[in-house]
Amino acid sequence: MEVTPELPVVVIGGGIAGLTAAREVRRRHPGRQVLVLEGSDRVGGKLRLEEVGGVTLDVGAESLLARRPEAVDLVRDVGLGDDLVHPATTKARIWSRGRLCPLPRSVMGIPGDLDDLRASGILSAAGMARVEGEPGLPRKILDGDLSVGDLVVDRFGTELLDRVVEPLLGGVYAGHAREISARAAIPQVVALLAGNPSLLHAAEDSLAAASDDPVFAGIVGGVGRLPQELARGLDVRLGEPAIELRRTPEGFRVLHGSAYRPSSVDAAAVVVALPPPNASRLLGPLAPAAATVLAEVEVASMAVVTMAFAAEQFPRVEGSGFLVPPVDGRSIKAATYSFRKWDWVCRAGADKGLVHLRASLGRHREERELQRDDFELVDTVVVDLAAAIGLQSGPVDWHVQRWGGGLPQYAVGHLDRVARIRSAVAAVPGLAVCGATYDGVGVPACIASAVAAADQVDRHLGVSGPQGTMGP
Ligand SMILES: Cc1cc2nc3c(=O)[nH]c(=O)nc-3n(C[C@H](O)[C@H](O)[C@H](O)COP(=O)(O)OP(=O)(O)OC[C@H]3O[C@@H](n4cnc5c(N)ncnc54)[C@H](O)[C@@H]3O)c2cc1C
Incomplete structure (x- = not known):
């Protein structure tokens, strides 16, 4: 098929992935129009800012993995480098059996320091003994994929899974460890297993060799500023959902707007x-084959409740917040003391005599938990906070952000599913996909997938423009 030079490249979706893809295509093909169609009334998707108690802050993604280059490089690239910051503390707790226990050092929940795990008090003596016995188990040879839950239970027992790994994974995927793919969600752990007969020893070695560089970064004013900066200079049409995609002799026709x-x-x-x-x-x-496989990828819904409290009435708390194991039967999944984690949130709140925190609720297939009005969700969070940290006053302001279908679930076999989607999409010249569905839900992974989509567009347009400064 001949490529008609004057036709634009259309990017559908103005989240971090779509905006990054659009920016990359435009940078590599300066003469070509690049159009972003965004269905909602604002850019950013899951990167979103709202005002709570007079302070504008994130109600979606709020921190960026800094051990990968893509997100921090992009932040610098769009001119926000001076506002890149690291959390003041990342020391989280686990709220389990009514106690706030320090989160032990680990590789995605795989303990890397037995003394630390023991001192945390999260596991019972029997649970601890099961973990300590792991090096004596026969080596596990992974053939194909399995769930994180099956892998962890096999090596360390149920208690480590339920009390440590599950809440950690819940924070990232809002899913269930017994369903999530080990190869897709914790590839670093799978790699450790390949190199050492004991996963415990491998995790210990890995943590001992880990760099002291900060793991996470944020942006003063919120990571929600990133899509806003990205969108500047792009041709973004808001309130224009794509409703149909057709093939034409010259390429594609996208129907958008009102049905x-x-x-x-x-x-x-x-x-x-x-x-x-x-x-x-x-x-x-x-691409019916791609559509069929995409329909198999389930999504989890959640809500983020952000609250501002009068500083003088707020109890003294330690660390950056806490995670909650589902086995404890609480409503909230996690709480982040935003005012302790981010200095800029602390300063902005202090000017008004306020402290800010956020809590998340909702897990995959537990939507019922969210089918309450905003006031009830806030009350639920306040009740849990009262039990966890002794909160005795209500918020002076709050915001409930519902993320319906907010996180794709990387179920066992996810990598194979993604390969099938990509191969079906590649069979349609000029078509590319990117975003949280594919190579990781975190912002850096979404950015990397967008750069890969721009590469695919390059190949189709037959022009090798200047290669990315932010490629993986
Ligand atoms: C509550 C929450 C907290 C998170 N926290 C973090 C974090 O701290 N750090 C981190 O790295 N990651 C975090 N994540 C994950 C990360 O934010 C997301 O995976 C990522 O932002 C997804 O980006 P995306 O561009 O793939 O999709 P989205 O952000 O979903 O963007 C897709 C866009 O497409 C639009 N759209 C939908 N249908 C159409 C259509 N037909 N036509 C046009 N437009 C359409 C939507 O309105 C949306 O703007 C979090 C996710 C959630 C839900």
Whole structure:
């Protein structure tokens, strides 16, 4: 098929992945129009800012993994480098059996320091003995994929899974460890297993060799500033959901806007940067095999409740917040003391005599928990905080952000599913996909997938523009 030079490249979805893909394509092809169609009334997707108690802060993603280059490089690239900061503390707790226990050092929950784990008091004596016995187990040879839960229970027993690994994983995927793919979600742990017959010893070695560089970064004013900066200078159409994608002799036709009176735009190439159900619907007619597999990727819904409290009434707390194991039967999944974690939040709140924190609720297939109105969700959080930290006053202001279908679930076999999606998409020249569905839900992974989508567009347009400064 001949590529018509004057047709634009259309990116569907204005989250971090779509905006990054659009920026990359435009940078590599300065003469070509790049259009972003965003269905909602603002850019950013899960990166979102709201005002609570007079302070604007993140109500979606709030920290960036700094051990990977993509996110921090992009922050610098868009001119926010001077506002890059690291958390004041990342020392989290686990709220379990009514106590706030220090989170022991680990590689995604795999203990790397037995003394630390013992001192944390999270595990019972029997649970601790099971972990200590791991080096005596026969070596595990991984053939294919298995769930994180199966892997951890096999090596360390149920208690470590339930009390440490599950809450950690819940924080990232809002999912269930017994369903989530070990190869997709904890590849670093799978790699450790390949190199050492004992996962415990491998984790100890890995932590001993770990650098002291900060693991996470943030942006003064919130990571929600990143998509806003990215969108500057891009041609973004808000409130324009793509509703149909068709093939034409020259490339593609994208129908967008109202389903009753849609507008259309012809494109030389299209990047679909949408959550799995939305991508599945759009790709159905064009790449049915990809659409079918995308429909298999389930999503979890959650809510983030951000609250401001009068500083003088707020109890004294330690660390950056706490995670809650589902076995403890509480409503909240995690709480982050934003005012302790981020100095800029602390300063902004202090000016008003306030402290800010956020709590998250909701796990995969537990949507019922969220089917309460905002006031009830706030009350639920306050009740749990009263039990966890002795909170005795209500918030002076709050915001409830619901993230329906907010996190794709990387179920066992995810890598294979992604390979099948990519191969079906690659069979349609000029089509590319990116975003949280594919190579990781974290912001750096989404950015990397967007750069890969831009590479695919390059190959189709037949122009090798200047290569990315922020490639993986
Ligand atoms: C509560 C929460 C907290 C998180 N915290 C962190 C964190 O601290 N650090 C981290 O690294 N990651 C975090 N994540 C994960 C990360 O934020 C997301 O995985 C990532 O932002 C997803 O980006 P995306 O561009 O793939 O998708 P999205 O952000 O979902 O963007 C997709 C966009 O497409 C739009 N859209 C949908 N349908 C259409 C259509 N038909 N046409 C046009 N547009 C459409 C949507 O409105 C949206 O703007 C968090 C996620 C959640 C939900």
